Amino acid sequence: MKFAGQIVWITGASSGIGEASAFAFAREGARLVLSSRRPDELERVRRACARPDDHIVLPLDLAQPGTFPAAVADALLRCGRIDVLVNNGGVSQRSLAMDATEAAERALMEVDYFGPVALTKAVLPAMRARRAGHIVVVSSVMGYLGTPGRSTYAAAKHALHGYFDSLRAEHWREGIRVTLVCPGYVRTAISANALGPRGESHGPTVATPARGIPAEKCAAALVRGVARGREEIFIGGREVAGIYLKRLAPWLLSRIVRRMKFSISAK
Ligand SMILES: NC(=O)c1ccc[n+]([C@@H]2O[C@H](COP(=O)([O-])OP(=O)(O)OC[C@H]3O[C@@H](n4cnc5c(N)ncnc54)[C@H](OP(=O)(O)O)[C@@H]3O)[C@@H](O)[C@H]2O)c1
Incomplete structure (x- = not known):
């Protein structure tokens, strides 16, 4: 078991990739700290994990960074240390740039960028003191x-790459590792939870799109890549080729992307 006895803190653990990652890390022997805004859903996930009594639920809103120091203190008190922080919680967007209100844009940046950054900074001192720790960031092909x-x-996902590449370089010699995870299409509730032009989410009226890999497959690749200490992990189908096209033939990618239609239910 690759993560036997390790403390793994997962945000966004109530659904989708975070939930599947919780199950995968638990199967590898990890003891979990499960976070998101919905305690009931976290409790459901905890009970469904291997060895449920090894794991704790720690509700947390990524848009409330003022609560993070107390949450980290709580996690350290109850678990003793944090070996791996998986910054997975996030929301997507379903609106054209010209329609999006500034309030909606700022709300998304709070959850997808400032939240993971602030939580990482709250966890980092304890990792630095032990000269060990692994920060995992779930970005996207959209990074x-x-x-x-x-x-x-x-924009939020691109920003994560710049920030966490710098963080990796700054703390490498202290034994801190950083992994950026870039999934393509994964079948989760991400479309239903995505924010519209005024920051509203569409809710269950938007069905989970059929395309994309199962969350379990994404989680298995995430856990495998983190165990191997990979700096970046690309996960998904042929859409992941977009990352290589962006580097090798950006003009071709631009042509393809220009033809894409905006759709609310697409991933
Ligand atoms: N699905 C894809 O195709 C795909 C592709 C690339 C990247 N990703 C990334 O994967 C991550 C997980 O997404 P998913 O696909 O699993 O979607 P999901 O099923 O909608 O899960 C999102 C998770 O984030 C949590 N969350 C949302 N807002 C939060 C907040 N303010 N504070 C704390 N937690 C919050 C949700 O929990 P609560 O509602 O309980 O708070 C939920 O557990 C995201 O970062 C997303 O950008 C997904």
């Missing part, structure tokens, strides 16, 4: 490119 209807989401 490398932008498509119609995802301007702020793509």
